[in-house]
Amino acid sequence: STLLSKYISVKDALVQSDNKIAAEAINTFYKAIKTEPDFAQKADLLKVTEKLNQASDLKSQRAAFNDVSTTMWTVVKNAEKVSQPVYYQYCPMKKGYWLSTEKDIKNPYYGSAMLTCGKVVETKE
Numbered sequence: 746s747t748l749l750s751k752y753i754s755v756k757d758a759l760v761q762s763d764n765k766i767a768a769e770a771i772n773t774f775y776k777a778i779k780t781e782p783d784f785a786q787k788a789d790l791l792k793v794t795e796k797l798n799q800a801s802d803l804k805s806q807r808a809a810f811n812d813v814s815t816t817m818w819t820v821v822k823n824a825e826k827v828s829q830p831v832y833y834q835y836c837p838m839k840k841g842y843w844l845s846t847e848k849d850i851k852n853p854y855y856g857s858a859m860l861t862c863g864k865v866v867e868t869k870e
Contacts, residue, residue, distance in 0.1 A: 746828045749844070751777045752817050755797075756843055759810060759853035760860070764803040771798050771806065785823060790816045807854050811841040818844055821869050833867040842866075 751774040758767035775798045778791050793816050797809040821831050821844060832845045839854040850863040 748774070748777055748781060748817070749821065749827070749831065749846070752813075752844060753846060755810070755813075756845065756853045757851075759803070759807060760851045760856055762803060762856035764806060767803070767806050768801075771800075784820065786816055786820045790820060807839075807841075810843065810853060811839075814841070814843045818842065818867075822867075824869070827869055831869045832865045833869070834863050835866045836863040838862055 751770070754770040755767060755774050758764075758770045771794070775791075775794045778787065778794055781787065790813070793809070793812040797806060797813050800806040800809050818833050821827060821833075829846055830848075832848055833842060834845055834850060835842050836852050836854050836859075838859065839852075841854050843853050845851065848865060850861045850865075852860055852862050855862060
């Protein structure tokens, strides 16, 4: 749940289209993964998040975010329990996924330009 809340901070910063806040959130998320005890997807999640952490602008952050999201969804899906429902959401325009703790769509790939573009494709409760 710690990783999920840090991931959500990254998603929210991308929704706001603020690459400075996103960079800080990404770095915090990356450090949190490193300090977590071992879990099945830890190496994969570290690898994709490292790429995201190296992204210097909003466009490259958003480009790397899908890989982090799909890996993170595997982590969430394989978790024995989650403290709240997690929604796996999809943007058909970007062909990109993200996780949210809210059913409402807030698209991190387009921000305010297409805030509500997307749909829930799976839910973990």
